[in-house]
Amino acid sequence: NAGVTQTPKFQVLKTGQSMTLQCAQDMNHEYMSWYRQDPGMGLRLIHYSVGAGITDQGEVPNGYNVSRSTTEDFPLRLLSAAPSQTSVYFCASSSGTSGAPSYNEQFFGPGTRLTVL
């Protein structure tokens, strides 16, 4: 199993550009989530999904869109990048009959380091 994979590992964007951060997992996990990590702030939840076709907002959703058409993939879209979105982005997945992370560990991908100029 590859676990949780993310592409790209590094990205530099100009203000106003759009892009999609890719996330895939091969563990058949129902729950997937996106976090951003900034110095001194810990991990902040952007969006999450409890299964294919079901997504919802986390703590800091503004400026980001997600969709979940398959169990395996959970891409994160930046529609118009801003310098405030410079961060490290982590995707995570978790199993569980209810799809919640309450009872099961989350497996994190290696992260994407994004810089917006």
Add this chain to the structure above:
Amino acid sequence: QQPVQSPQAVILREGEDAVINCSSSKALYSVHWYRQKHGEAPIFLMILLKGGEQKGHDKISASFNEKKQQSSLYLTASQLSYSGTYFCGTERWSNDYKLSFGAGTTVTVRA
């Protein structure tokens, strides 16, 4: 609302013990602990649930005081490999689907 972790940083020598605390002003259902080494992804350590259930690695010790909405992670007989940043994540209720993480505690273990 983010939980508050303390201390922000701790430096240990191999073999020493330390306690990392995580507290919330809101009632909690579960507390999750992760460790992250520089430049790497967070790795799961433990989940503590309201009611006393725990899931995690055998070598990790933690507690959850439901009345105080506080959890503590115990690093006993620390090893060099314990170095990293420790994060606690909290859930307000079952099937909340959202983990709110603290700012982290940086642990440095020196030989």
